Amino acid sequence: GAGVSQSPSNKVTEKGKDVELRCDPISGHTALYWYRQSLGQGLEFLIYFQGNSAPDKSGLPSDRFSAERTGGSVSTLTIQRTQQEDSAVYLCASSLATARPEDEQYFGPGTRLTVT
Amino acid sequence: AQSVAQPEDQVNVAEGNPLTVKCTYSVSGNPYLFWYVQYPNRGLQFLLKYITGDNLVKGSYGFEAEFNKSQTSFHLKKPSALVSDSALYFCAVRAPTGGGNKLTFGTGTQLKVEL
Numbered sequence: 303g304a305g306v307s308q309s310p311s312n313k314v315t316e317k318g319k320d321v322e323l324r325c326d327p328i329s330g331h332t333a334l335y336w337y338r339q340s341l342g343q344g345l346e347f348l349i350y351f352q353g354n355s356a357p358d359k360s361g362l363p364s365d366r367f368s369a370e371r372t373g374g375s376v377s378t379l380t381i382q383r384t385q386q387e388d389s390a391v392y393l394c395a396s397s398l399a400t401a402r403p404e405d406e407q408y409f410g411p412g413t414r415l416t417v418t
Numbered sequence: 419a420q421s422v423a424q425p426e427d428q429v430n431v432a433e434g435n436p437l438t439v440k441c442t443y444s445v446s447g448n449p450y451l452f453w454y455v456q457y458p459n460r461g462l463q464f465l466l467k468y469i470t471g472d473n474l475v476k477g478s479y480g481f482e483a484e485f486n487k488s489q490t491s492f493h494l495k496k497p498s499a500l501v502s503d504s505a506l507y508f509c510a511v512r513a514p515t516g517g518g519n520k521l522t523f524g525t526g527t528q529l530k531v532e533l
């Protein structure tokens with residue numbers, strides 16, 4: 303079946319502009335995660351959605367970052383007033399409906415964001 | 419707080435030789451441990467996980483990992499490396515309770531397998 307998809311695959315934006323990154327999780331997966339992969343810094347957790355529960359936003363680096371998930375499926379990560387340090391690959395992942403801690407996460411191909 | 423350390427930024431190995439990619443972790447309680455692989459310009463692919471039971475876990479593409487509780491390690495191994503195994507490998511940990519469902523990743527180890 304289809305995996306996690308993300309769009310756009312690449313995004314170049316000017317400093318100060320807002321950007322929206324989209325994630326389509328695997329059908330039936332109720333848990334959805336956003337991570338950021340910066341050069342030389344590994345993967346950094348940003349935010350986690352599970353069903354209708356309040357999202358875990360503990361990883362968002364500043365109030366310029368926000369995310370929403372509509373209808374329990376598609377998610378959008380929004381970065382306002384982008385800064386050069388926001389340049390990174392943004393990865394989305396989803397996991398099984400039960401979202402147990404032992405369930406593996408399935409990752410999308412990522413969106414490479416470059417802020418000039 | 420949970421954390422993962424991958425002490426080697428890069429590991430080089432000749433094709434046909436065994437390979438080991440090291441990982442140590444810190445977490446409260448019994449850990450859930452994962453290995454992921456990332457090929458260039460691709461997302462992460464799940465390789466294997468340790469939840470409970472046998473300390474030796476077998477995964478995709480002939481990889482295995484050994485959980486060692488006393489050394490808090492979860493090293494990735496493969497008996498005979500292939501050039502196609504060259505990629506970036508990430509170890510990750512998740513606490514069984516608390517800490518949310520997020521994965522905490524190491525900084526990654528670049529594996530290079532040469533002919």
